Amino acid sequence: MKAAVIYKKGELPKYAEFAEPIVQNENEVLISVKAVAITNLDKGIVSGDHYSSENENQNGTVIGSDAVGILENGTRVYARGINGTIAEKALVEKNRMIPLPDGISDATAASMPNAVAGSAMALRFRAGIKPGETVLINGATGFTGQMAIQIAKHYGAKKIIATGRNEKTLQSLLEIGADEIISLKQDDEAIVAQLKAIHLNSPIDIVLDYLWGHPAELILKALKGNGSFTTKVRYVTIGGMAGDTIQLSSGILRSVDLQLSGSGLGSWTKEEVRLLFTEILPEMFLLAVQDKLQVNIETTSLADIEKAWNIEIPDGKRLVVLV
Numbered sequence: 001m002k003a004a005v006i007y008k009k010g011e012l013p014k015y016a017e018f019a020e021p022i023v024q025n026e027n028e029v030l031i032s033v034k035a036v037a038i039t040n041l042d043k044g045i046v047s048g049d050h051y052s053s054e055n056e057n058q059n060g061t062v063i064g065s066d067a068v069g070i071l072e073n074g075t076r077v078y079a080r081g082i083n084g085t086i087a088e089k090a091l092v093e094k095n096r097m098i099p100l101p102d103g104i105s106d107a108t109a110a111s112m113p114n115a116v117a118g119s120a121m122a123l124r125f126r127a128g129i130k131p132g133e134t135v136l137i138n139g140a141t142g143f144t145g146q147m148a149i150q151i152a153k154h155y156g157a158k159k160i161i162a163t164g165r166n167e168k169t170l171q172s173l174l175e176i177g178a179d180e181i182i183s184l185k186q187d188d189e190a191i192v193a194q195l196k197a198i199h200l201n202s203p204i205d206i207v208l209d210y211l212w213g214h215p216a217e218l219i220l221k222a223l224k225g226n227g228s229f230t231t232k233v234r235y236v237t238i239g240g241m242a243g244d245t246i247q248l249s250s251g252i253l254r255s256v257d258l259q260l261s262g263s264g265l266g267s268w269t270k271e272e273v274r275l276l277f278t279e280i281l282p283e284m285f286l287l288a289v290q291d292k293l294q295v296n297i298e299t300t301s302l303a304d305i306e307k308a309w310n311i312e313i314p315d316g317k318r319l320v321v322l323v
Contacts, residue, residue, distance in 0.1 A: 003087030004305040004321070005060040010047055012306045013063050013086070021083050021091040028082055028091050031069030033323045035110035036086045038309070040239070041065065041265075062087050064321075068100065068110040076100045078109050078281065086302065086321055096277050103289040111297050111318040112147070116284045117276060118238055119148035119208065122263035123155055124280070125272050127206040127234040131156030134202045136195075137178075138219060139210035139241060141169040143296070143318045146176060148208055150293050151284070153177035159202050163215065166315045176294055184215055191215075195222035203231035213243025220248065225255035232257040238264060 003018040023030055046063055062084025069090065070076055077099055079092035100109050123129045135157045137148050141164035152160055162178040164170045170181045182194050198204070199222060209216055216237070223233055235258060252258070261267075268276075287293040296317040300308035305321060313319050 001088040033069040035068045035106035039114040107320040115144040115147035118144040122236045126236045133205040134159040135206045136161045149177045207235040210239040211242040212240040234259045
């Protein structure tokens with residue numbers, strides 16, 4: 001079969017011939033792949049930078065972690081892969097497989113799950129979102145950030161504040177549910193002042209942070225209390241696009257009721273992952289069919305994987321490989 005294969009970490013994936021995977025036990029099933037999204041997680045694994053990166057295989061490794069495909073009986077599904085998925089065939093887990101509703105395209109269905117996991121899991125299980133709360137999304141101009149805005153609104157957020165650097169994309173977030181936007185191109189003092197004013201008027205209950213680094217330091221500085229009673233803030237880090245470390249003052253932790261946690265592979269419980277596949281993703285696929293969730297996609301073919309791997313995708317879009 002044809003597949004996207006890497007032979008050494010950091011190299012571009014190659015369009016190559018690869019052995020078709022073989023079902024090993026009753027928990028596995030083979031699908032004919034139709035579409036696979038390329039995510040920051042996939043790129044991090046290929047480069048070796050992500051904490052879940054595997055050891056190199058001199059015989060090559062097929063890349064991709066999930067897929068939309070067709071079972072032997074013709075059922076169209078979304079599923080997590082057991083091995084790489086950007087290929088003509090892939091092994092997937094039976095208990096992490098979801099039949100897709102009519103009306104959703106292969107590309108749309110493939111584009112959504114990583115972003116849903118990167119937002120809904122944090123909102124539901126780390127932040128415990130309740131209707132009427134105020135949510136700040138740090139780094140909202142990316143594909144997952146845009147999904148987070150829409151899902152937070154669906155879960156009942158009263159107010160959503162979005163930060164980002166792309167001015168044009170920031171403005172467009174107002175059309176999908178953001179109530180206020182903050183440009184991270186401003187100087188630090190202006191960003192902190194804007195955050196403080198918002199927090200004073202509508203206390204921030206939840207922060208979903210896709211950037212970390214210096215922008216996180218500014219948010220935490222803005223949340224710092226002055227000795228008075230404070231609103232509890234559930235701060236969830238999901239990505240580190242602006243840097244993997246921060247300086248955090250003890251004074252901030254002592255002056256505000258702050259719950260700091262992370263959401264990602266390894267932090268979720270088995271029950272939470274089960275609910276992702278049995279409740280959350282099926283609901284989100286239906287919302288997309290009903291045009292209540294918007295996604296922006298660009299597509300490429302499996303044969304063009306090497307050329308497309310490092311292509312500059314516009315902010316807020318996801319690249320999907322069609323097989």
